[in-house]
Amino acid sequence: MKKFKEKTEVVQGMGSLKLLEELKGEKVCIVTDSTMLELKMVNKVTDIFKNIDVKYEIFSEVEPDPSFDIVYKGLRHIIKNKPTVLVAVGGGSAIDAAKAIMFFCLKMKENLMGIEKIKKPHFIAIPTTSGTGSEVTSYSVISDKEKQKKFPIVDDLMVPDVAILDAEFTKSIPSGITADTGIDVLTHCLEAYVAKEASDFTDGLVEKGVSIVFEYLLKAYENGGDLEAREKMHNASCMAGIAFNNAGLGINHSLAHSLGSYFKIPHGRSNALLLPYVIEFNSKENPLIMSKYAHLAEKIGFPATTNEQGMKSLIKGINVLKEAMNIPQTISEVGVKEKDFQCVLKEMSEIALEDICTGGNPKKVTSKELEKIYQEAYRG
Known part of the structure; x- marks a missing residue:
């Protein structure tokens, strides 16, 4: 139920x-x-x-x-x-x-x-x-x-x-914050789409929200005075909130909470750094989840002849959008030194495992698996 x-x-x-x-x-x-x-x-x-x-x-x-x-x-x-x-x-x-x-x-x-x-x-x-x-x-x-x-x-x-x-x-939000918060909207959507409590009702909100992000986020980033783009992103953010409030979130947010807390990285940017790797992790040995990512990719016009192609094209689309908005692709690119990162890696992973958002993830995870995702996100 x-x-x-x-x-x-x-x-x-x-x-x-x-x-x-x-x-x-x-x-x-x-x-x-x-x-x-x-x-x-x-x-x-x-x-x-x-x-x-x-x-x-x-x-x-x-x-x-x-x-x-x-x-x-x-x-x-x-x-x-x-x-x-x-x-x-x-x-x-x-x-x-x-x-x-x-x-x-x-x-x-x-x-x-x-x-x-x-x-x-x-x-x-x-x-x-x-x-x-x-x-x-x-x-x-x-x-x-x-x-x-x-x-x-x-x-x-x-x-x-x-x-x-x-x-x-x-209107006056700086472009960097527009980018970070916009990717936060996308993360909310993608996590809600595959979360344990996802339903037809939340899926509908997510699909509309994701389509808005890919159509209007870059426009809002490049021209803050574009009120149509601003209004669309405001609506998408709210729709994503309703979706994840009902469906739940997942490890992307758990990992981002911990990473952001330790290294003072804005929440949206923390999500952005981890998102491609979490999508890939959730898809491994999980055909149902991969098919959902592929279905979403197809909905927004990305190549999706097979489920794997759809999942990978969704990741590629996210990375292209991030690059267009000057969002780093790896944790190392935001200035986190490897020595400092490795020093707290285990602790960050254990904290992320206990985060309330972890329970909504479509796959059960271990602290070691979260460590591996962090490592992948650090190096790319």
Whole structure:
């Protein structure tokens, strides 16, 4: 038995922010980061609130790969201000932080940390990058800086009530971030397509999402002002989020979480470095999975006379796309020294094995197999 659910109301297209005008009379807390403030991206939201006399407070201490310390600071901020609406504005880090704040706020016992519980606020997520799909998922990834680990938290309490997809927020994203986040979308799609809980419902979202990525990602990379491409990638990111929230992910994300944590490589880029090798690994001695990759390759117009040809042409297409966007093909190319890599290889692999995403992979894996994938991704 498999289930498909989507709790979040998705509002998309230019002018979607007008939905915020319905919050008149509410008390709002905005969770974001300092960059969103500096670039005045948050002003798009606060200007609306000022016009309708909505009281709001801003928590802007979110950092890339948010830590538990930041979550606890945000928790205190939320408890102090007791908002009726929580609005997350930013990339995956801001939305993940807001989700984790919500999780601990609602899960904690009375007077934990010397603060009271509050009622669940209405939760609105406004992504400013097209990559994580966090605006529609029950996942949040929080870092433990001391242990150099990323901890995925999964709970339906964290699923936003509303996702506002307005591509205006993405116009000024640098090309490098556009590339990394775009490949993150592709990775979400490809992992969801072969994950254990994949279904006809998730497959349909994946197939559309992948076709959008290959048609529009390079356009968005080369011309950030191309609003059609930006809007399409924003939609693909959200569709991929719905797909993997239902189907699950796999070892690509487990390996990327560990690699990114140890060597401070952005999440999307970590996924990109590993993706071709994970596709090949999952296909070995697994005809059903290889056939799914081949079917997807055929859907997007790649050669797929045989399943093996389809799988390999999908990998080639990914590598060509990466090269066109100046994404390195190997871990060594991002500046990770081999001595440092080998020193933590076993530990990274063991952590990846225990990652929550590993359970969704179509093939069971061992720590040694994960080590081998890392080695292949390091050298190419």
